[in-house]
Amino acid sequence: xxxxxxxxxxxxxxxxxxGTTCYVWNHQEEELAVQTLRTLKNAPFNKMRMCVFxxxxxxxxxxxxxxxxxxxxxxxxxxxxxxxxxxxxxxxxEQRVRDLMELGIEADIILFHPYDRWGYAEMSSETDDxxxxxxxxxxxxxxxxxxxxxxxxxxxxxxKLEDWDRFFxxxxxFDPYQHLRSNHNCAKWYNHSHPxxxxxxxxxxxxxxxxxxxxxxxxxxxIDECCL
Numbered sequence: 254x255x256x257x258x259x260x261x262x263x264x265x266x267x268x269x270x271x272g273t274t275c276y277v278w279n280h281q282e283e284e285l286a287v288q289t290l291r292t293l294k295n296a297p298f299n300k301m302r303m304c305v306f307x308x309x310x311x312x313x314x315x316x317x318x319x320x321x322x323x324x325x326x327x328x329x330x331x332x333x334x335x336x337x338x339x340x341x342x343x344x345x346x347e348q349r350v351r352d353l354m355e356l357g358i359e360a361d362i363i364l365f366h367p368y369d370r371w372g373y374a375e376m377s378s379e380t381d382d383x384x385x386x387x388x389x390x391x392x393x394x395x396x397x398x399x400x401x402x403x404x405x406x407x408x409x410x411x412x413k414l415e416d417w418d419r420f421f422x423x424x425x426x427f428d429p430y431q432h433l434r435s436n437h438n439c440a441k442w443y444n445h446s447h448p449x450x451x452x453x454x455x456x457x458x459x460x461x462x463x464x465x466x467x468x469x470x471x472x473x474x475x476i477d478e479c480c481l
Contacts, residue, residue: 269299270299270475271298275289275302276308279345279346300359301359304363305363309370320371321339321343333371335376335380346391347391361401362401363437364403365403367405367409374409394430400424401477402424405456421436422449433451446470446471453470456480457478
């Protein structure tokens with residue numbers, strides 16, 4: 254960050270985020286992923302939000318090829334071994350992150366989200382922490398990573414506010430490169446004034462308030478979703 258309210262690369266070059274969202278493009282078949290990259294190559298976007306976990310939502314009802322943990326699935330019933338990560342999943346995730354880097358696009362990694370049918374939104378605290386430390390170890394060396402604790406964190410009923418504080422502290426502690434960190438909302442906002450939050454990731458249609466939010470939190474404001 255630079256001049257309190259703006260972003261810059263390490264060499265001082267100004268960075269003005271103009272982002273898009275492809276939540277689970279990394280969970281689609283290869284042909285669609287390649288088409289996505291081809292589209293992005295000719296698009297103006299320099300930042301993209303994407304999920305680690307698969308997502309169950311409109312237009313995303315397919316079963317992903319890879320899951321983050323070893324385990325089995327049978328007719329919609331899933332049994333995961335939360336002590337064993339699936340290396341193929343994370344190799345594939347790394348490749349997709351690398352694809353964005355080669356296009357000059359910042360990868361805003363969404364660590365949790367509520368749109369789930371596989372059990373990832375309701376993992377235990379111990380598994381959440383185990384997962385976070387592993388993802389940080391796998392991805393933090395990429396220069397273009399941003400960390401988003403969640404997409405619409407306030408819809409994740411299994412998590413308490415203190416869980417989100419803990420997640421931030423884990424990321425801050427174990428990311429040696431101190432990539433940017435924030436938390437995306439639906440209706441209820443996370444407290445962006447916390448010292449472990451680097452910028453405000455906001456969903457709102459009231460864009461006239463951006464200057465007020467900058468003054469309130471003393472940090473850059475990114476409208477990652479301009480609607481409710």
